Amino acid sequence: MYAQMIKSEGGKSREEMSPEEAAFQDRIDAGETIEPQDWMPEGYRKTLIRQIGQHAHSEIVGQLPEGNWVTRAPTLERKAILLAKVQDEAGHGLYLYCAAETLGISRDDMTEQLLSGRMKYSSIFNYPTLSWADIGAVGWLVDGAAIMNQVPLQRTSYGPYSRAMIRICKEESFHQRQGFDIMMKMAKGTEAQRRMAQDALDRFWYPSLMMFGPSDAESVHSAQNMAWRIKINGNDELRQKFVDQTVPQAEFLGLKVPDEHLKWNEEKGGYDFSEPDWEEFFAVLKGAGPESAERMKARRDAWDDGQWVRDAMTAHAEKKSARREAAE
């Protein structure tokens, strides 16, 4: 997902909890919302910073593979739509950074941790967008997978995170639909366009399945994060839901999902499908993805090249404020 493999800082049983921790867990179990000024266990705070921070970084880095096609969109309308979408991703990143900041980490701290590699972003954005059809596939599959996770997260226990998710979900379905719209055009277009659409699906299918993270049946982190209601569904459960929703859409497009083991399973009421290559996933998460170095370089350059702008705006604001005070 946009937040993958979030290591939890908790993991205490009822008996091990202090009275404060037990009361906190009771509030969450009762469906209450935790607000920034409320008492919270240190582990909850740290884990949430990690999760929301990773989610925010994913939104920001996620602009890069799409920004790649802004200047090469096939029509002016497609270009305007793509620009609006990329602008939304910046907005989503900002909503999430603000939510994380309410937990006591500064924006610059988070940026610094992304640039130094201590904080991660989703594995999916380390894959290249080679053709215009990839922009369709990203909207359809990547945003589609993100929605699967983000819709339940609207009910997460942390108020600022939940409110950010509500705003994001309102805007996200535009993203998926514009992607599917591109895929429809390509899939029903010339033979060359159809082949580009199939190629995009071939390359983005497994990386999209990886977005949900490895099976978490055994993970203690997942169990704690679910108890805290900062993770709502299991990874396998969401992946299954995504496959069940997406396969008929691929059929509608006349495209073939690149999985020879894909088969409807009447008994479970869902598709059987092949797992993605988890070794590849771990390697990409560690920074060995095809575009990892490029993405980090782009973020570092943006930060360094923007330094003088940030400084100039601060200097200008201070000068204006000093003048105003002198005039009073």
Add this chain to the structure above:
Amino acid sequence: MSREWPLWEVFIRGSHGMSHRHVGSLHAADAEHALLSARDVYTRRNEGVSIWVVPSVQITASNPDDKGPFYEPSQSKVYRHPSFFDIPDDVGAM
């Protein structure tokens, strides 16, 4: 690394005559910059016709730990609610 821009809270009034409502926060160098950023970050889909930005440090908030005693005066006065009074049905709408 230079200092961060200060944090601002953003309030927006929609077009339907409701009060300004808190929608989130952002960093900006000054008030003018905060307004422009608030427009870009929080009104991309006609969410508002009026924006307020307030430096976050200027907001004084009530303490959540005082939740009980702080609001006690309103909890003990049930007669402030219309449902406290039993008006016979024959009286009609009131």
